[in-house]
Amino acid sequence: MKKIFSLLFITMSVMIFAQDQVIRFNQLPQASQNFITSYFGAKHVSAVIMDDDYFSKDYEVILNNGTKIEFDGDGAWKEIDGKRNAIPMGFVPKSISNYVKKSFPNAKIKKIEKKRFKYEVELTNGLDLEFNSKGQFTRIDD
Template sequence: MKNFRKITGAFILVFLLAGGFIFAQDKAITANQLPKTARTFLASHFKGINVGSAIEDREIYGVDEYQVYLANGMKVEFDSKGNWKEVDGKHQKLPYGFIPVSIRNYAAKNFPNTHIVKIEKERWSYKAELSNGLDLEFDRNGNFKKIDD
C-alpha cells in the first residue's frame, strides 16, 4: 500500500508540473488588447512610437505580465494590471516623465554626462542603469541606497 501511495503521489506531481508547462504560455496580442493603464502609459511617455509587438505571458492562474517591444527597439514590461515594471531603452535615453523625480535628480546631479537607459520597479526598490554602465539602487521612495556592482 505504501508503494501505491508513493507511485500515485509521483504521478500526481508529474501531472501538476507538466500541466503548469502546458498551460503557461506566451500569446501575441495587439496593442489594443493591453490593459488600459498600459495603453495610457505608452501614449503618455512614448507618444508617436509604435508598438512593434506585444506579448501576454499567461500562467495557470491568469495573466502574469505583458511585454511590449516598441518600434524604436525599447522594451516595456507591465504587470497583470498594466502598471510598468521595467523599461529598457536598449542603451537609448529613456523618457523621464514616469521616473521618480528624486531618481532623476540624483542621476543628473551625480552623473551629469549620463542618462538613464533602463529602470526596474520592484516591490521595495528601484534599480536604474546609466549610460555609463553603472547600476544605481534606490528605495521605494526614490532615496539613493547604493551603486550595484
C-alpha cells in the same frame, strides 16, 4: 505517492499550456495603453506579447527602436529597457531623476526596474544604481 504524481501532473500541465501570445495593442490593460501613449506614443509599438501562465499574466511591449517595456497583469510597469537609448523621465520617481541629474549630469537613464523594495537603474555611462522603494539612493551596484 499518488499525491506526488498528481502534483507533478498538474505542474507539467501548467507548464505545457502556459504560453506567450502575440496580442494587439488594444488588448493590453488600459493602464498599460495609457502609459505607452503618454510616454512613448502608441504608433511606435512593434509587438505586444502576453505571458499567460494561468496564475498571472504579464505583458511585454517592444517598440520600433528596440525599447522593451514589461507590465504586470494590472498594467503597471515593471521594467523599461531602452537598450542603448535613454528613456523618457516623466514616470521615473522625481527623487531618482533628480539624483541622476545632479550626480551624473552627462548620463541618462537607459533602464529602470521596479522591484518590491527597490528600484534598479542603469545609466548610459554604464553605472548601475540602486534606490530604495521611496526613491532614495542606496548604492552603486557592481
